[in-house]
Amino acid sequence: MPVHGAWADGSCWTAVIERLLTPAWRRLPTWYLVAQNDEAIPPDAERQFAQRMGATTIEVAASHVAMVSHPQDAARLILDAAASLAGSAVLAQS
16 A cells, blocks of 8 residues: 655654654653652652653652542642643643
């Protein structure tokens, strides 16, 4: 079966591969919830991940599944993220 349109010359492949190989956090705003008592992922590693992403970060005194033991904090982080992106062109990029 022949390849038609923009795909025929490979021009679109570059954009597709770039999207696949580039982590979303390099091009989109991010948020991170650090679980201060996590024994699966060390909290200092979580902080390092968040810092590397440039993430807006909150910390809670919780273990690995902080969204279960602190649902209000997790929900607030999600709502704050959504509110900060409301009407933003960022949503159209993802």
